[in-house]
Each structure stands twice: as structure tokens, then as C-alpha cells.
Amino acid sequence: MRKYIIRRLLLIIPVLLGISIIIFSLIHAMPGDPFAHLIDPNMTPEDKDRMLEAVGYFDPLPVQYLRWVAGAVQGEFGHSIRFKEDVLKVMWPRIQNTFVLSLSAMIFSTLLAIPLGIISATKQYSVFDYIATVAAFIGLSIPVFFFGLMLIKFVAFDLGLFPIAGMQTVASGYTGWQLLVDKARHLVLPTLVLGLASTASLMRYTRSSMLECVKQDYIRTARAKGLSERVVIYKHALRNALIPVITILSMQIPRLISGALLTETIFVWPGLARLSFQAVMNRDYPMIMGTVTVMSIVVMLSNLFADLMYAVLDPRIRYQ
Amino acid sequence: MLKKIIVLMLALAMVLSLGLVGCQRDEEPVVVDEPEDKQEDKPAEPVADKYGGVVRVATWSSPPGVFHPHLYTDHYDALALSPMFDAMLKMTPDLEFIPSMAEKFEVSEDSKTLTFWLKEGLTWHDGEPVTTADVQYTFEMIADPGYTGPRYADIMAIEGVVEFNAGEADHISGIKIYDDLKISITTKEIYAPALADIGGRAIIPKHIWSGIPVAEHAEQTEMLRNPIGSGPFKMKEFVPDQFVHLEAFEDFHEGRPYLDGFILQVANQDTSQAQLIAGELDFMEISNIVQDEIDLLESEGIVVEKVVSRGFQYMGVNTRLEVFENPLVRHAFAHAINRQGIVDSLLEGNGVVANVPLAPISWAMPDASQINQFPYDPEKAIALLEEAGWEYKDGTMYRDGEPVTFTLLYPPGNKVREKSAPLIQQNLGDIGIAIELEIMEFGTLVERTFNTHDFELFLMGWGLGVDPDSTSIWHSDAAGLGGWNVVGFINDLNDELLEKGTQFLAIEDRKPIYHEWAINWNKYMPSIPLYSTIEARAYTPRLRGLQVHSFGNYYNLHEWYFAE
Numbered sequence: 001m002r003k004y005i006i007r008r009l010l011l012i013i014p015v016l017l018g019i020s021i022i023i024f025s026l027i028h029a030m031p032g033d034p035f036a037h038l039i040d041p042n043m044t045p046e047d048k049d050r051m052l053e054a055v056g057y058f059d060p061l062p063v064q065y066l067r068w069v070a071g072a073v074q075g076e077f078g079h080s081i082r083f084k085e086d087v088l089k090v091m092w093p094r095i096q097n098t099f100v101l102s103l104s105a106m107i108f109s110t111l112l113a114i115p116l117g118i119i120s121a122t123k124q125y126s127v128f129d130y131i132a133t134v135a136a137f138i139g140l141s142i143p144v145f146f147f148g149l150m151l152i153k154f155v156a157f158d159l160g161l162f163p164i165a166g167m168q169t170v171a172s173g174y175t176g177w178q179l180l181v182d183k184a185r186h187l188v189l190p191t192l193v194l195g196l197a198s199t200a201s202l203m204r205y206t207r208s209s210m211l212e213c214v215k216q217d218y219i220r221t222a223r224a225k226g227l228s229e230r231v232v233i234y235k236h237a238l239r240n241a242l243i244p245v246i247t248i249l250s251m252q253i254p255r256l257i258s259g260a261l262l263t264e265t266i267f268v269w270p271g272l273a274r275l276s277f278q279a280v281m282n283r284d285y286p287m288i289m290g291t292v293t294v295m296s297i298v299v300m301l302s303n304l305f306a307d308l309m310y311a312v313l314d315p316r317i318r319y320q
Numbered sequence: 321m322l323k324k325i326i327v328l329m330l331a332l333a334m335v336l337s338l339g340l341v342g343c344q345r346d347e348e349p350v351v352v353d354e355p356e357d358k359q360e361d362k363p364a365e366p367v368a369d370k371y372g373g374v375v376r377v378a379t380w381s382s383p384p385g386v387f388h389p390h391l392y393t394d395h396y397d398a399l400a401l402s403p404m405f406d407a408m409l410k411m412t413p414d415l416e417f418i419p420s421m422a423e424k425f426e427v428s429e430d431s432k433t434l435t436f437w438l439k440e441g442l443t444w445h446d447g448e449p450v451t452t453a454d455v456q457y458t459f460e461m462i463a464d465p466g467y468t469g470p471r472y473a474d475i476m477a478i479e480g481v482v483e484f485n486a487g488e489a490d491h492i493s494g495i496k497i498y499d500d501l502k503i504s505i506t507t508k509e510i511y512a513p514a515l516a517d518i519g520g521r522a523i524i525p526k527h528i529w530s531g532i533p534v535a536e537h538a539e540q541t542e543m544l545r546n547p548i549g550s551g552p553f554k555m556k557e558f559v560p561d562q563f564v565h566l567e568a569f570e571d572f573h574e575g576r577p578y579l580d581g582f583i584l585q586v587a588n589q590d591t592s593q594a595q596l597i598a599g600e601l602d603f604m605e606i607s608n609i610v611q612d613e614i615d616l617l618e619s620e621g622i623v624v625e626k627v628v629s630r631g632f633q634y635m636g637v638n639t640r641l642e643v644f645e646n647p648l649v650r651h652a653f654a655h656a657i658n659r660q661g662i663v664d665s666l667l668e669g670n671g672v673v674a675n676v677p678l679a680p681i682s683w684a685m686p687d688a689s690q691i692n693q694f695p696y697d698p699e700k701a702i703a704l705l706e707e708a709g710w711e712y713k714d715g716t717m718y719r720d721g722e723p724v725t726f727t728l729l730y731p732p733g734n735k736v737r738e739k740s741a742p743l744i745q746q747n748l749g750d751i752g753i754a755i756e757l758e759i760m761e762f763g764t765l766v767e768r769t770f771n772t773h774d775f776e777l778f779l780m781g782w783g784l785g786v787d788p789d790s791t792s793i794w795h796s797d798a799a800g801l802g803g804w805n806v807v808g809f810i811n812d813l814n815d816e817l818l819e820k821g822t823q824f825l826a827i828e829d830r831k832p833i834y835h836e837w838a839i840n841w842n843k844y845m846p847s848i849p850l851y852s853t854i855e856a857r858a859y860t861p862r863l864r865g866l867q868v869h870s871f872g873n874y875y876n877l878h879e880w881y882f883a884e
Contacts, residue, residue, distance in 0.1 A: 030764070031768065032762075032763025032767045035393060035470075036767065037394075038470060039766070039780075039782075040470060041784070041790070042470075042473060042792065043473060043792075045801070046473075047472050048470070050468065051470060082393075082394065084384070084391075084539065084541055084544055085541040085545075086541070093559075094561065097561075149591070152594060156598075163600060164594050164600055165588055165591055165592075165595060166600075168562070170565065171565050171581060265588065266588060268586050268588050270382070270562050271561075281761065283763055
């Protein structure tokens, strides 16, 4: 087991190298440069050339790449062109913000989806099942930005229950509990929006996985033994039904970091998705490389985590 | 217990916030006419009551945090910089330059030397005195060979800047310090935009920056994030992607600002109206007016002031291509595109058709009767193209026997411009020219147009400065790769007039030159000007003392206050 983990961790290095080469080539193949948005009549082409030279834009690509790798192995991801700050320092607060939002959305959707899925499955074709199924399809098909704007219109604006945008009341002077409550109020709507789509899909997975389980022979055996329905469902069926659900959940872990561009944009949530989007729009090469690298690492680690979770949940799976 | 407290606080917060919102909604909308009237009305109010409050201004994107007036490259940094930094002169809403940090200034007989006397007792945000050495340092920092910002071209007109930049001199010879308060700056030639480019230049503190080589200034993240200026507000807190919180500078030379603070708050253009009404924001810019939105805001008591934009939108034509060489072709395009229709439909009347490359409010704008207006006239467009040797047959335009097709490139972002592309396609389709639309992300479009000249037609806009000098946009020297004369307009009279235009300081002397220049431009029409928009500024009715104009929102920011 330990050998397996070490092997998988070591495998991350060549994969990362491959990813970084591909991304580096792609972003430099993109037309444009870091100062393309500066359409300023008071600036001459010479000014721009000098600025580009200062950020190393004219150096040969292999040189730029090796310089980046040399820094990256020491944990130095370079200086952002747009922020004039260390890439990791720019990313760190955004990662935290994104993490808070995504984690809250994930908890919300998991707590809602799994019970709903179980009830739907155990009471298949009941009124509840139909309502839950229809609701799930609405949740899956409603566009995020539309749902977000509707919530803002009705819940935040008309009813005034929650703030419209942002992560906290600016310059409120809140401290301690007040601050926490303020941040929590700002978190509610983005959480609903971000959690909606995954709630729907997670519920569908739970339901079908559960349906499959309750038809198995061992469930019939359990029932024949005279176990109560509760024990049958929650102890025997659920444990096995959750295995595929865990996979889906693990696949959502990278989202904890990468964020959700639309939700972050609508609610002006200062997260990583907006940061990386702007980095691409502004051709902030060190910034793009930094966000992509961090996201790649997270994706690979969470895949590993998912694989390990199988072994924990399913005694038949053993890694050599 | 804890739970109860939270619930109680939540309830209280909600009641309070509802109460506040209610108060604002009940208040009568304040009709703002002339800024002057407003000022005269107010003195009745005791001054002491004006102090306090924090204004929250919307920004559509977060400033990256390069808070240095000569190193920043992002428009959103500029929004945070202008309350923090001050210059020797400031521009009034009537576009005149008057002393700000200067007590007075003088222009020499030959119009080449500007002499400034700084006010006594000026201080930086950290309490250090402001002296002429700071002024000198500001220009020498920009002229330094290691300088990595975009502002060098602005100050090249000063005598000795080029030599200083080449490392041949210890100081800029055109800048002369008499004492701590008196300084003179001399230009090589008479330089018309001197008041804006020299007098209006934000001054930076020498004692903060001079210890670090200029080449390394852009790497001083801590110093860039915590700038020291001399403007009415100073940095309090910057939370990236959320807000910039500035606080009143007690020792501001025109008196402590009435407001305690100024917050630049990141907002979303689709929800900011709701935030303004709900009281989460106090002030925002509206660049594309949608009448329904304005009606909603006004019905909720929000003040909406309209201002004419400082630029124009255009369809760039690559005149380097043989097919576009003939001015008649460009004239035909101008007649074929229903520009008034775009203003009436897409802008809902909030705009004017442009025919010359100037801001509509510029003094350089010639009288409408002197320029060709190119009214919408497809018949005439077809006739002009036939005159140019093209052939119109069965609804299709042919050139040398081939049907004519062009590709129109345009960027996303500006919604009106995006929607105008299909209208232009339809209009040109009506005279038999097939247009293929290609929308592309801004950086890519800049690469295709300015950097490689690989285009036929494209849509973009110019935001212009106060001075009508457009040498950098239309002079033949700027027609190379990377230059702003992207359409390749080469015309001797045009070059001559542009050069002549900056050689006088007085507007009266310059007017006839720019009129002639605009008339000449209009005759050749190297690209098709489409329209200039009317924009708006929306703000809460409690906010007073503002004087917004086309070129700025923050004039006399220290006099903004909240009425109770």
C-alpha cells in the first residue's frame, strides 16, 4: 500500500513536467502579449517594446521555459506581470476564498443530495421520487448565471434577505462574531447557486446506485433474516451504494480549488477562477503557469485520494 | 445561548438594513442641474455637518494593485490612484488647468518654459514635506534608462530628457530648481499639451523611491501596495479582488476631505444597479445606457447624470490593401452603414454619429456644416463604388469580376459594439458586399490589427485625452507595426497640420489648424467613424458636491459629502 502511494506520488513529477510543457507552449502560441490591452495613444511602440523586454517577453521560448522550471522546482513561480507580485502570494488569498465557497457548496449539496437520493430510491415511483427527479432535472438544466440572477433579484433585492454581491460588507468595522455572521450572509446565495447543479447530479447518482444495491441478493438475505428495514437500507445497502458516490465526490475535489467562474463573476466572489480567467485575458504568463500547475497538482492528488478511498470502502480492492 | 445571540444580531442587522434602505427610498430624488447652482445653494448648511461618511464607488474589475502613477498599466489601478496622488495643476470640469499643489504658475514669453511655485507647507501622506526635488525626481524617474512603465513618450518634449535617458547627463537640463518651492520646466519646442503632460503629472515622493534603482521599482510589491502620495485620500487597506479602502488625509492642502473614506468596490455590471438601490454602493459609471435601467434607477431616487463620452467608436479599414486605397470606397461604406440607425436603435438615442476622430465636446471639432456628414444612403454608396470601378449586378457587388467579400473582426465586451457588427454586416450586404463576422478575444484582435496588420475591417474605439493632438494616432510615423495609425493613413497635409497643431499654446491659435485637420481627415476618411456614446454617472441622492464631466469623476473629491 505504502509502495503504491509512493509510486503514484512519484508519477506526478513527469506528468507535471508534461503538463507544464504543453501549457507553456499553448499560452505562448496564443496571439497577443501582456500589454495588448494598453491601447493608449500616449504610448509609443518603443515604450511597449521596452516594457515587454523588462518582463522577458523577447527571450527565446526554451530559455523562458527553463527559467520557469528552474524557479518552480524551488517553489518560485515568478512575478506576475499584471500584479507585480509573487504568483503564489497573489494566488493564496484567492485559493482560500474559493475553498470556502466550494467547500460550503459541497457540504450543502452532499447533505441534501444523499438523503434525497436514498429516499427517492427506497420509495421508487412514489410522488416524492417524481418530485425529486423533476427537481433534479430542473437543477441540472437551469443555467448557473440565470439562477444566480434570479436569486439576486428575488431573494437579495426584493426581499433584502442577503447581500447582492461581494464576500463581506466593506469597511463595516465588524469584528468577531459580527464579521463571521456578515461573511456567512454573503456566502448563502453563491453556495446555493454553486451547489445546485452538483446536488442534482449527486442525487441522481445516489438514487441509481441505491436502486441497484437494493436488488442484490444479499439485501434479500438481510431482509429474510428479519432485519428491520432501517438496518437493511442504511447498514447493508448504503455502504455499498456509496462507493460510486465517493468517486463522484472525489472528482469534485479539484473544484474546491479551481473554483467556478460564473458563480464567482455573478456574485463578485474573489476566487481563483476569476483570477485565472483574467490571467489568460491579460497574457500574464507566470500567473497562468502558476494557476495551472497548482490545479494540476490538486487534480492528481484528488485522483489518488479517490483510488485510496476505494480500498477503504471496498475490502475486495487491494493495491499492490 | 450563542445561537440566540447570533439570531438576535441577524434579526437586528436585517431590521436595521431594511430601515436604512427604506429611508433612502422615501427621500425625494434630488434634481441636479448646474454644479454651480448646487454649490451656491449649499453654504446654508453648516460646514461641520458635512464631515463624515464613506463613499463606495463601483469598479468593474479589481485593481491589480500597482499603485504607482507612472508604473501602472491597468485602467482599474488608475481609479484608485487619482484620489491618492496630486499634481501641480488640476483640470476643471471646463477643461481648464488651474493650480493644485502649485500656488501659481507662469508661462514664459516664448511659451516654452513653465514656472511653478509650490504651496508652502505641503506634505506627503507620511508627513514628509513636498519640495521641488520631488517634482524633479518624478520626471527623472520616468526618463531613467531603467524605467519600465509606459509614460516615457509623455515627457519626451522636455529639454534634455532624451540625453538623460541615454545616460549622457546627470539631470534633465530643461528642469531647473530655484529653491524648495520654485521650479521651471522647459520644452524643446512649444509643446501644446504641456499643461496636461507636465503640470498635470502626478508627483511621486523622492524620499520613498530614490533609494532604489528605477529598474527595480516594479518589483517593490510592498511599496506599490502601500503608496505614499499627496492627494486628498491615503491608502488604508487593499483587499485584492474585493476593495480598495482609502481614508481622508488630514493634512490635505485644500483642507481635510469631508468624507472619512473612499472605497473602490469591485462590482458586477449586471447587478450593480440593484446594489446602488439597496445602498450597497454609492456611485457608479454607466458606459452603455439602457433606458429601462435609467428609468428604474431614477424611480428609486438615484441621481443619474449624463455626460458625453470622450471618444468614439469606429470601423477600421486597412487602407494599405489595394482594394481600400480609393477614398471613394471608404465614403461608400460611410454612406452604406446606417450609423444614425445604430444610435437610434442600439444606443436608444444616447449618442451622436461621428464623422471626425475627435471627442464630441472637443474645441477642435469643426462646425458640422464644414464636414461631409455621409448620411445613410445605400443608393449613393453603390454609385460611389461604381465610380471607383466596382460593378453592382443582381444584388451583388463585383470587383474585377469577383464578388466582394470582407472579414470584419471585433472584440467581445462592449455590448453595443458587439450588436453593431451584425447591423453593419446587413447594411453592407444591402449594397451587395458580403461581410463575414469574426468575433475574437481582445488580445488576439490587437495582435491581428496593431501588431501584424493582418486584417481587412475591424471594430474598436478610441478614448481620447483632453488635448486634441492626435499625432500618435494619425501621423504617418505611427503607421508602422505596433503604431496606433493601424489603418495606415498616409497624407502629407495631415502630417503637416498635426505637427503644426502642437506648436502653439493658445487654443485660439490652434483651433483653425485642427479644424482644417479634421476637415482633411473627413475628406479621406481612413476609417469609418461610427458614433460617440452618451454615458451616465449614477449615484445616491445623499451624495453631494460632485462635478462629473467627460474626462473625470473626481474633480474636487475633497468637497464630496453626504447630506443627512
